[in-house]
Amino acid sequence: MQGHRSRTSDWVAALRALYTGAPAGLEIAPDPVAEALLPPLLALEVRALRRSPFVMRLGHRALGAVTRGLSYGIPLRTAAIDAAIRAGVGDGIRQLVVLGAGLDARAFRMGELHEAHVYELDHPLTQAYKRERILGRRPLARGHRLCAIDFERDRIGEVLGAAGFRADEPSFWLWEGVTMYLTPGAIDASLDAIAGASAPGSRLAMTYSARTGVPRWAWHTARAIAAGIGEPLHGPMSSPDVHARLGVRGFRVRSDDSAREWVRRSWPASEHHRAEAYERLVVAERHAQ
Numbered sequence: 001m002q003g004h005r006s007r008t009s010d011w012v013a014a015l016r017a018l019y020t021g022a023p024a025g026l027e028i029a030p031d032p033v034a035e036a037l038l039p040p041l042l043a044l045e046v047r048a049l050r051r052s053p054f055v056m057r058l059g060h061r062a063l064g065a066v067t068r069g070l071s072y073g074i075p076l077r078t079a080a081i082d083a084a085i086r087a088g089v090g091d092g093i094r095q096l097v098v099l100g101a102g103l104d105a106r107a108f109r110m111g112e113l114h115e116a117h118v119y120e121l122d123h124p125l126t127q128a129y130k131r132e133r134i135l136g137r138r139p140l141a142r143g144h145r146l147c148a149i150d151f152e153r154d155r156i157g158e159v160l161g162a163a164g165f166r167a168d169e170p171s172f173w174l175w176e177g178v179t180m181y182l183t184p185g186a187i188d189a190s191l192d193a194i195a196g197a198s199a200p201g202s203r204l205a206m207t208y209s210a211r212t213g214v215p216r217w218a219w220h221t222a223r224a225i226a227a228g229i230g231e232p233l234h235g236p237m238s239s240p241d242v243h244a245r246l247g248v249r250g251f252r253v254r255s256d257d258s259a260r261e262w263v264r265r266s267w268p269a270s271e272h273h274r275a276e277a278y279e280r281l282v283v284a285e286r287h288a289q
C-alpha cells in the first residue's frame with residue numbers, strides 16, 4: 001500500500017452498510033456500525049441505495065452485474081466469518097486478532113465478544129482514520145486495541161506483545177481481504193508470526209484469491225483497478241498451496257469454501273447461481289506439536 005489510507009477498506013465497509021437493513025432475504029450479517037465509519041460521500045450513496053426495498057434490490061443487482069458477482073461476496077463472507085468467530089468464542093477463545101482490520105466493526109457489533117479482547121492491526125495511515133471515526137464509541141468486546149503495523153516491514157509478535165496479547169492463550173486470527181495485497185514474502189513472514197504466537201487450539205480464518213473460477217480477463221481488470229488506486233493485487237494462490245503453507249506451521253484445515261457455498265447458507269435459491277468463487281475462506285486450527 002502506498003502513501004495513503006486504504007480505499008478498498010472503505011468499499012467493503014460500504015457493502016456491509018448497504019446490506020444492513022436490506023430487504024427480507026438479502027440482509028445478512030448486519031453491521032450497524034459500518035455506515036458511521038464511511039467517508040460522508042460514500043455514506044450518502046449507501047443511504048440513497050437503501051432508501052427503498054425496490055432501489056436496494058436494483059442496486060444489489062446492478063453492483064453484482066458491474067463487478068461480475070464480486071460485490072455479493074462481501075456480505076456473504078462477513079456472515080461466514082462471523083459464524084467462524086462465534087464457533088471459536090463458543091469453544092472458549094477469548095482473544096481476536098484482526099489483521100488488516102480496515103473498517104471492521106466486529107468489536108463494536110458482536111455481543112458474543114463480550115469476554116474477548118480484540119486487537120486490530122492495520123497500516124498506520126488506514127488506522128489513523130479509523131481511530132478518528134470510532135472515537136467515543138464503546139466496544140462490545142471486553143477490550144479493544146488498535147495497533148499500527150506495516151506487514152511488509154514490522155513484526156506482528158512484537159506489535160501484539162506491546163499491546164497486551166497473550167501468546168500462551170488460544171487466539172482467533174482473522175485475515176479478511178488482505179493477503180491478496182501482500183507479497184508472498186510478507187504472507188509467509190506473517191504466517192510464521194501467527195504460528196509463533198498461536199497457542200494450541202488457536203484458529204486462523206484467512207481469505208485468499210482463488211486460482212480457479214475467475215476468468216483471466218476479470219483477474220486482469222481487478223489487478224489494473226487495484227494498481228490504479230495504489231493497492232496492487234498479488235496472487236492468486238491455489239488451495240493446495242495455502243493448505244501446505246498452513247500445514248508446515250502446525251495448522252490443520254477445518255474448512256475451505258467460497259461464496260458458492262456461503263450463498264446457499266444465507267440467500268434464497270434465486271440468488272445461488274450469482275455467487276462466484278473469487279475469494280476463498282480457509283479456517284484452520286493450531287494443533288499441539
Ligand SMILES: C[S@@+](CC[C@H](N)C(=O)[O-])C[C@H]1O[C@@H](n2cnc3c(N)ncnc32)[C@H](O)[C@@H]1O
Pocket residue numbers: 001005006008009012013099100101102103104121122123126149150151152175176177178181182
Ligand atoms: C480490502 S481492505 C480489508 C479490510 C478489512 N479486513 C475488511 O475486510 O473490511 C485491506 C486492508 O489491508 C490493509 N493492508 C494492506 N496492506 C497492508 C500492509 N502492508 N500493512 C498493514 N496493513 C495493510 C489495508 O490498510 C486495509 O485495511
